[in-house]
Amino acid sequence: MKQPFERVVEEHGATVLRVCRAILPLHDAQDAWSETFLAALKAYPGLDGDANVEAWLVTIAHRKAVDVTRATRRRAVPVETPPESVSTDGVPGSHDQSLWDAVARLPTKQRHAVAYHHLAGLPHKEVAAILDVTPAAARRSAADGIANLRRTFATTDNPQGART
Amino acid sequence: MTTADEPEVLSLLEPLHEPDPEVLARLHQRLESSAQADGLLDLAYRTVETSVGQLLLAATEQGLVRVAYAREDHDLVLARLVELVSPRILRAPRRLDAAARQVEEYFSAGRREFDLPLDLRLAKGFRREVLAHLPEIAYGRTESYAQVAQAAGSPRAVRAVGSACATNPLPVVVPCHRVVRSDGVLGGYVGGAEAKRTLLALEAAAG
Numbered sequence: 001m002k003q004p005f006e007r008v009v010e011e012h013g014a015t016v017l018r019v020c021r022a023i024l025p026l027h028d029a030q031d032a033w034s035e036t037f038l039a040a041l042k043a044y045p046g047l048d049g050d051a052n053v054e055a056w057l058v059t060i061a062h063r064k065a066v067d068v069t070r071a072t073r074r075r076a077v078p079v080e081t082p083p084e085s086v087s088t089d090g091v092p093g094s095h096d097q098s099l100w101d102a103v104a105r106l107p108t109k110q111r112h113a114v115a116y117h118h119l120a121g122l123p124h125k126e127v128a129a130i131l132d133v134t135p136a137a138a139r140r141s142a143a144d145g146i147a148n149l150r151r152t153f154a155t156t157d158n159p160q161g162a163r164t
Numbered sequence: 165m166t167t168a169d170e171p172e173v174l175s176l177l178e179p180l181h182e183p184d185p186e187v188l189a190r191l192h193q194r195l196e197s198s199a200q201a202d203g204l205l206d207l208a209y210r211t212v213e214t215s216v217g218q219l220l221l222a223a224t225e226q227g228l229v230r231v232a233y234a235r236e237d238h239d240l241v242l243a244r245l246v247e248l249v250s251p252r253i254l255r256a257p258r259r260l261d262a263a264a265r266q267v268e269e270y271f272s273a274g275r276r277e278f279d280l281p282l283d284l285r286l287a288k289g290f291r292r293e294v295l296a297h298l299p300e301i302a303y304g305r306t307e308s309y310a311q312v313a314q315a316a317g318s319p320r321a322v323r324a325v326g327s328a329c330a331t332n333p334l335p336v337v338v339p340c341h342r343v344v345r346s347d348g349v350l351g352g353y354v355g356g357a358e359a360k361r362t363l364l365a366l367e368a369a370a371g
Contacts, residue, residue, distance in 0.1 A: 004242045004253035006209075009195065013188050018180055030191060037195050041204050044251055099179050118177055146173055 002049050005041055008057075013037070015120055016057050022103050022115035023065045032068055036061040055126045058116055062130050102152050109133075110145030117142045196256040206250035208259035209242070214271045215366075216359040219336065221260045221267070224249060227281030228263050231334045233355040248286060267336065273370040276303040278337045286333035290321065294328035301342040304367040308346035330354060336363070 016036060020029040039060050047056060103111060109131065116127040117138070128138035199205040207229070209222040220238045222230040222245060229249065232241040242253060257264070262280060269275035277299065287295050293316050300315070301307050307315075309325045316325065329340035335354050341363040345351045353360035 001243070002246055002251045004207075004246055005251055006242075006253050006255050009192060009254070013191070017184075017188065017191070022180065030187070033191055034194050034198065037191075038198050038202065038204070041195070041199055041252055041254075042202070099177075103180070114177075118173055119180060146176070150176065 002044075002047075005044050008040070008044070008053055009037060012054055012057050015054065016061055018119050019058055019061055019115045020065065021100065022119055023062070023111055024068060025104070026100075028065075028068050028072070032061060032064045035064045039064070052126070054120060055122055055130075058120045058122060058126075059130050062112065062116070099149075102149050105152060106145050106148055109141045110148060113138055113141035114145035114149065118146070192255075196254055196258065199252075199254060200256070200259070204252055205254055205256060205259070206252040207245055208254060208256035210255060210257040210260045210264060211238070212264045212267050214267065216271075216336075216355055216362050219267065221263050222253075223259050223263065224283045224285075226283040226285075228260075228334060228337060229283040229286060231267075231337055233335065233359065235356055236354070263337075270336070271366070273366060276370075280337065282334060282337070284333075287328070287331070290316070290318065290324055291328035291331060293317070294325050295332060295334070295338050295340075298332075298338050298340055298342070301339060303339075304370070306342050306344045306364070309343055309351070310346055312343055326351070342367075 013033075017029070017033050020032040020036070024032055036057060040057055047053070103114065106114065112131055113127055116122050116130060117124060122130075124135045124139045124142065127142070128135040131138060131141075133141075196205070196208075200208075203225075205225075207222055207224055209220060211218050211220050217234045218238075219234075220230070220232040220241060221228065222232075222242075230241065230245060232238060245253060266275055266278050266280060270278070284292055284295060294312060297312060297315050301312075309322045309329075310319070313319050313321045313325045318324070325343070329343050330352060332338055332340040332354060335341070341353060341355075341360045343351070350357055350360050350364075
């Protein structure tokens with residue numbers, strides 16, 4: 001049976017915000033959240049009663065993020081080497097912020113796989129459908145992303161964060 | 165929600181799981197406004213605290229569609245509204261500003277009648293005719309089920325008046341509490357006998 005949409009926001013709002021934050025720059029993440037939930041509200045009456053609501057929301061968020069990234073690229077002036085992303089908000093070098101930065105520095109596919117599998121908790125099969133790759137490739141991207149994250153996060157900002 | 169089979173990854177990503185209630189509250193408000201602007205807010209609801217407990221108020225774009233007592237179970241009431249009206253439901257207090265203010269005024273004994281757009285879509289046929297008559301019973305007065313049946317044009321439909329009152333989707337605002345048995349007994353009430361007594365005592369004191 002279908003829940004009132006308010007419950008959907010209550011149950012999944014925080015997770016979708018973390019996913020948006022992981023796949024987009026800070027200033028775009030909240031806009032993507034808003035667009036995701038507005039689009040979801042519009043489509044909600046047509047959603048199957050037994051659909052996986054979280055996978056559905058993450059799929060919408062993914063499409064919004066791809067749109068935002070494309071629009072940003074069109075506006076951006078090309079540079080030879082992308083500047084190192086620097087934390088300008090929160091406490092500099094704080095544990096949370098440096099981890100968000102480390103996520104932001106991941107290659108796109110790894111960042112998406114880590115966000116959808118590890119932050120949203122979707123199975124690799126669902127992640128594969130969203131990214132339009134095979135489940136094995138989705139699993140590999142998530143694993144590579146975590147390995148990368150451990151390495152860069154440990155070496156750049158937080159040596160004691162390394163786990164061996 | 166993280167994959168439980170990878171505890172090390174879970175602790176690595178732990179800092180990313182901090183929810184920020186303030187940001188989420190602001191985003192929720194933004195969603196309420198844009199949903200309203202885009203005509204997607206089929207149902208808005210909020211609650212108000214009163215001397216008969218917490219009341220749920222829900223409104224469509226046409227008007228107030230449901231008032232519910234806590235004993236009706238607000239979660240159940242919302243679940244029924246999903247089926248009967250729409251699943252596009254948000255806790256969006258702004259649409260209910262006027263309704264909430266008037267309900268509060270009623271309970272602080274200042275307000276004698278409600279001046280709100282009503283959406284009576286949850287009541288059909290004869291029940292709806294009964295509800296349409298109820299606001300004509302003056303504040304502080306009562307009528308018997310038989311009198312209401314007569315006023316609604318079906319003097320023999322006394323039991324039907326009873327069930328119209330029992331299923332009133334807008335208690336308090338549509339005053340079914342002013343309908344009592346002809347022998348003086350209060351009769352049933354969707355908010356419970358105690359709430360009916362409280363409302364009638366409130367009106368008697370103020371009237």
